[in-house]
Amino acid sequence: MLTNSEKRYGAVAVTLHWLIAIGIIGMLILGKYMADLPRADPSRFELIQLHKSFGITILALSVLRVLWRLVNKVPPLPPQMPAWQRYAANASHFLLYVLILAIPLSGWAMVSASPLGIPTIWFGQFEIPHLPGLQGFADQHAVEGQLRETHELLGNLMIGLLIIHIGAALKHHFWDRDDVLIRMLPFTRVK
Template sequence: MQASITNSTTRYGWVAIILHWLIGIIFIGQFMLGFVMVRIDSQRTAFELIQLHKSFGFLLLGLIILRIGWRLGNAAPALPASTGALERRTAPLAHLALYVFQLALPLSGWTLVSVSMLEIPSMPFNLFVMPNLPLGLSDTAENFWAAVHWYLAYAGIALVVLHALAALRHHFWLRDNVLTRMITPSSAPDME
């Protein structure tokens, strides 16, 4: 039997797994890139890193939209029977928060570049010019959206850390399949 591309009642399929890890890597990479690009002395290097950051931001936005669409069409596997009532109620809220932050962060970045008085075009991976959102330019708006983007980034990375710690708790402490089912799909019966 082959592993499935869609989710089952006990395991994630290949599409969900690939999107999960790809988005996770890009999200963490974006945080690190954003941290470095605003602290670099060379204006040329900073500019190139900002363009790269914007490129991955647009990619992230597209992948998040794809992931949410896929998730709406593919129910998540049920939590193990040993999962407590409180965790059963909070886990969906935590995942919803992750989706909201992963959407809000690139959208706030796109808004930031759209209101910037510098009017520097965004060229994702130097392939095309991404149009700005139809918003007025102003220093006040730019400062506001820069702060929003910054706070969302730190809150988002905190959520990612909590998400990772929860997965590790399930794997090493509770010894259930919550983490392993997001690593590889299986056609074999799950061991919970």
């Protein structure tokens, strides 16, 4: 089934969830690795180009995902879940949606504000334009620096939230023994 049912997430939601999850986790690792390299490291430039191309791709997938979320109802949480856990699940999912959009957008804004004006060429194929309104400031370096800090902060927030998210998924599976993890996994059946 492509769409979600009362019991499980459908193929579209599952595919987007896991593509974006692998993408974001890979990008967090790549981002931290790149940021730690010395400025003069010869691989730094190429890695940043790759990071930008993957990042824009993840942004496009995330927009699709949010639109799909708005038109396709998700399966209800297990009825035995206490109210505070329902609230925590909904709030953290909402924040995760905000972050999968805000992290790549802040990265895109950072490179758009850079005084160096290095273009973003999507996997060497075509140019992604810079975001408008981010050039022409008196202190262009400071604007870029603020956006770099925002990008880093949002990335760190994602790492924290992801630890909670994964912990919650594992708790549902091994402690509560409900279908919450299974229904988001591909190639599984929910009774």
